[in-house]
Amino acid sequence: SRDERVKGPGRGCLLKEIHLNVTDLGLGYSTKEELLFRYCSGPCYDSETNYDKILNNLTHNKKLDKDTPSRTCCRPIAFDDDISFLDDSLEYHTLKKHSAKKCACV
């Protein structure tokens, strides 16, 4: 399946992971628990269409005044399972949709 992914469009857009403390997430929880955070990153040039090329040209030629429309980017299309942890005051919290499971250029 790995080969398939590399062959298809958006092959630069990959799922990466990093080991973090829950406190590193910056959500305000105080706890000593840790987690594996997965995220999507990589270029999406190969999945661009004429639409993207036109937008690129218009932006470059300053035809679109102030507007800078979004271009194709590497985003999660599915999320990991929820995680639960106990904080320092012994209360449980559950994080939903916090970590990527599958990535794609969208």
Added chain:
Amino acid sequence: VRGSLGLYFPQSEYSESIYVGQQQGTPVLQIHSMLETPAEKPYFSLCWKNPQRPPAYASWFHMDETSGILLMNKTLEWSDFSSLYTSSTVSLKKLALKVTASSMPVKRTMCNLQRKVEVSLTFINATAPPCGQVKPEKLCFPDKDSNPHIRENRMPGALRQLRRFTRMNVCPNYTISYGVKADSPVPFAVDGSTSELVVTAPVDREEKEVYQLLIVCTIQTEEMVDTLFNPLHVNIYDEDDNPPYLNGTDTEEVIIEFNRSEGTICGSLSVYDRDTTPVYPSDQSQNKFVGTLLNNDSWIKTTFTIEPKFREEKAVFGNVRGTVHDYKLKLIQNVSVTETRSFQLDYLVNDTTFPGPEGTVLLHFNVTILPVPIRFTNITFVFGLSRKSTTYAQIGKVCVDNCLMFKGIDVEYQLEIADKNISSDAQSCYTAVSISQSQNEMSGVLYVNDTEALLRAECQELQYVVTAQEQQHQLQTRTQLLIIFQGEADPMSGEEQKVLACAERRQQGDCESSRGLGAPTGRCQWRQGSDKGISEKYSTCSPDLRTCPDGYCDAIESKDISICPQDCTSHPIIGGHERGLFGIKAGYGTCYCFVEKCFCEKDETEEPFLCNDTCKTVIAAG
């Protein structure tokens, strides 16, 4: 008459080891049974699960009918061990025996109906170790000890054999004797001739529940004297030998006034009993109390019930466990506001297992039911509000006398125009205000319903009549209500059809310069939170800080989710937070919401300097 329980075993199981070479006729262990009366005499016998087909090893043992001593009926051989069928090939085999004790000899075939005690013998595939290899503590005390128990108020007598018969034979030259030691005098001793632990007098559980003894074992040989100690706890079992009693009063004065709802506990009396009440097994009747409501009046019986509950207490009974029975007087239907009565409710409590005539206690509840008048104390409600206020801004509350204390009384409020003979143009002013029922208290909440009327000069003083109606009996009362809209109207409010939610604003400046739904001043208000972690006092923008966010989604806020999503949202919240039943209980940094979707996050950047028109002019001029 005391409940006669007859013979009982002071120990629930016995265990011992046996070895190859154990001689025929040697004792293994001794079973004891405690007596109820001096005339009783226990007969011991071995009993098998299926008395017709006892196991192969049944014939190896003999039970002495009068002494309770289990003896070897044959000398154990190596082949005996291997003859026992077990799936594993370990060098230990468990032999399970059951012993019955009854006050007359019982036919072996009928023995399963008797009370039994388990005996577990471990057959070791080896000969007994020689005397020199046996540790002194193994000679004196059992390998695995279980604490004996005795019942209170019973005959004294022997309860345990302290000698280890199987080990004594190994060291025939040793003289082993036992004694009892305790911190204070105890009714326990050792019979020197038989080495039995004996209880010397009847005991009282209400005096002492556990006796902590130290069994002293003295091994004497020609060369030395060795003394060993082993702790032993004797538990005292309870019986119902104390009548119930009251601690002070047998009468409770009960006044039923504003709280008349079904389920209300309106009075409570306690009955004490020094005996314990087992909760398991649940069908056990020991010390269970039975209560009877003595009133025959059918209204009383359908309106009140006594809820009995019991609990174990120690402190009130001098550090010995006893039972406190609580009897709570409970309403089982709503009492109407017009009801006025007083009566005495009598409740008889019977300790059914207490032997003797004083096992009952009579409780009294002196109940007075007062009527509740539905009325407004003769005043006119006057409320003032800014003309800049927006839709759903809360104006105030109207309440019949004592309505905040009402429970089980349903009151509904309505608004009417005071003077009905006014022009239809003037009548249209009165759409400005509406009333809504508060859910957790019997009050009516006034709120702005239509802001268009506020723009008109003639709509500044509105005279209403508030009608309060009690629902069960349709009792009505009314009062005057005057609402005055003050100050200048907001010229914007006419044009701007859609007022946004205050909760969308993420910054103080933006918040305080915005209009939002439910704002009594017309402007949103900013709450600056404390900075530490996830806090109940998070930063947020709200139409009215008195009602939002207060963690409660009130009658007005629940009319439109945009008023206060912080209190009312039922959707997932993004970012660091703690959920309440509805809404955000605590949040990290600033919490803001778009329709129902709320976000809580720390604003890392300082609030940007907003360059408004004045500022731009200053810069241009500079």
